[in-house]
Amino acid sequence: MRGLTEPALLPTRMTYDASPAFAAAQDAADSLAPFRQEFHIPPGPDGQPTAYFCGNSLGLLPKAARAAVEAEFKSWETQAVEGHFHGESPWMYYQDTLADATARVVGAKPIEVVVMNTLTVNLHLLLISFYQPTATRYKVLMEGGAFPSDQYALESQARLHGLDPAEAIVEMTPRPGEHTLRTEDIEAKIAELGDSLATVIFGGINYYTGQVFDMAAITKAGHAVGATVGFDLAHAAGNVVLSLHDWDVDFACWCTYKYLNSGPGGTSGVFINERFAHRPDLLRLAGWWGYDPKERFQMKPGFRPSPGAAGWQLSCGQVLPMAVHRANLDIFDRAGGVAALRQKSEKLTGYLEYLIQQLGLPKSKFEIITPADPGQRGCQLSLLVNERGRELFDFLAARGIIADWREPNVIRLAPVPLYNSFEDVRRAGAALAEFYSA
Numbered sequence: 234m235r236g237l238t239e240p241a242l243l244p245t246r247m248t249y250d251a252s253p254a255f256a257a258a259q260d261a262a263d264s265l266a267p268f269r270q271e272f273h274i275p276p277g278p279d280g281q282p283t284a285y286f287c288g289n290s291l292g293l294l295p296k297a298a299r300a301a302v303e304a305e306f307k308s309w310e311t312q313a314v315e316g317h318f319h320g321e322s323p324w325m326y327y328q329d330t331l332a333d334a335t336a337r338v339v340g341a342k343p344i345e346v347v348v349m350n351t352l353t354v355n356l357h358l359l360l361i362s363f364y365q366p367t368a369t370r371y372k373v374l375m376e377g378g379a380f381p382s383d384q385y386a387l388e389s390q391a392r393l394h395g396l397d398p399a400e401a402i403v404e405m406t407p408r409p410g411e412h413t414l415r416t417e418d419i420e421a422k423i424a425e426l427g428d429s430l431a432t433v434i435f436g437g438i439n440y441y442t443g444q445v446f447d448m449a450a451i452t453k454a455g456h457a458v459g460a461t462v463g464f465d466l467a468h469a470a471g472n473v474v475l476s477l478h479d480w481d482v483d484f485a486c487w488c489t490y491k492y493l494n495s496g497p498g499g500t501s502g503v504f505i506n507e508r509f510a511h512r513p514d515l516l517r518l519a520g521w522w523g524y525d526p527k528e529r530f531q532m533k534p535g536f537r538p539s540p541g542a543a544g545w546q547l548s549c550g551q552v553l554p555m556a557v558h559r560a561n562l563d564i565f566d567r568a569g570g571v572a573a574l575r576q577k578s579e580k581l582t583g584y585l586e587y588l589i590q591q592l593g594l595p596k597s598k599f600e601i602i603t604p605a606d607p608g609q610r611g612c613q614l615s616l617l618v619n620e621r622g623r624e625l626f627d628f629l630a631a632r633g634i635i636a637d638w639r640e641p642n643v644i645r646l647a648p649v650p651l652y653n654s655f656e657d658v659r660r661a662g663a664a665l666a667e668f669y670s671a
């Protein structure tokens with residue numbers, strides 16, 4: 234086992250060491266460190282703040298969220314139905330106030346995004362428009378081991394079109410002995426499916442391994458065979474820099490309660506490429522909130538969609554969850570956007586990786602299955618723990634290190650640049666070292 238204080242020189246020219254002084258110096262030099270004060274850090278078993286590494290599952294509560302919701306309660310309290318048209322942010326147009334900041338998070342134009350519903354609901358709505366199988370072009374390509382909700386959504390979409398899911402859905406799995414997919418293999422599979430391929434739907438980041446997929450390359454390959462291409466960005470939005478417009482992605486959706494910190498049951502974001510912004514003919518499930526706003530309240534028969542992603546809305550806006558989300562989008566803007574957060578994120582995750590490597594554990598016992606290349610991962614590291622995994626997870630929890638456990642044997646740790654510190658990561662490394670030295 235190598236010494237815990239051995240320095241390592243990383244490609245980012247970041248030299249790490251395991252001492253508390255190192256972590257303290259990094260935190261002192263971190264221009265994003267003040268943002269930690271804007272979040273509630275839950276207390277651990279000893280009453281002290283936890284080292285919270287579950288922002289990939291549920292982001293922490295920003296202090297600003299309470300006032301944001303309170304403002305809408307006030308409007309409801311004092312204006313009731315008039316709140317739709319009056320007050321600081323009339324509810325009728327509330328969703329429109331989120332479009333610019335949402336577009337910045339995912340690299341889109343404001344007309345390409347809308348905030349509505351929840352993630353799996355939106356995935357279905359998008360598939361209605363972008364997965365329209367024919368007798369010969371009916372296959373869907375997705376990553377094997379996708380998040381279960383996405384698997385169920387695709388299965389039921391295939392059935393909706395009278396197809397056998399086993400026939401229609403093609404799942405890609407890594408090569409034997411590997412944990413993650415190679416872009417060249419995805420491209421080759423797309424080319425092989427060719428004319429039979431209707432739609433490619435991948436996660437932007439796989440929730441289990443933490444692998445970032447090459448969305449630009451996958452989109453290009455899908456378009457080359459005439460397929461539509463979409464991404465579930467649940468683990469990517471707010472985590473890695475996205476350029477959905479420039480990558481020419483057709484459609485995407487994401488939840489806002491993971492890296493976007495917008496609370497349990499929080500609302501979801503949708504991206505629909507500008508190429509479809511003025512296509513009222515494109516099949517969709519319609520509702521009154523997607524109606525052209527100029528005439529929405531004339532309540533005429535015959536659906537006329539708003540231009541852009543807004544034309545996919547069904548119901549009146551979910552103002553209370555949107556208020557929480559808007560407070561978070563404001564934090565992202567003040568922090569300098571995802572690109573600024575990402576710089577710190579690479580260092581934080583690199584530090585965690587360094588501390589784990591210092592343990593010198595054999596692969597048979599303990600392996601990081603997330604790609605080592607920072608360009609192919611976000612915040613999260615997934616640890617495949619072949620022995621005593623559950624015991625390790627409980628050991629960490631007892632020390633206020635909040636990770637998450639994925640059956641059968643994976644522990645995920647996601648240091649989040651907005652509220653995690655280098656000291657949090659050092660604590661996790663020290664607890665791991667304590668476990669393996671016992």
Ligand SMILES: *Cc1c(COP(=O)(O)O)cnc(C)c1O
Nearest residue numbers: 351352353380382440465467488
């Ligand atoms: C978190 C997550 C979901 C959850 O979907 P909801 O509809 O918000 O419950 C779905 N898909 C992926 C890939 C996820 O990571």
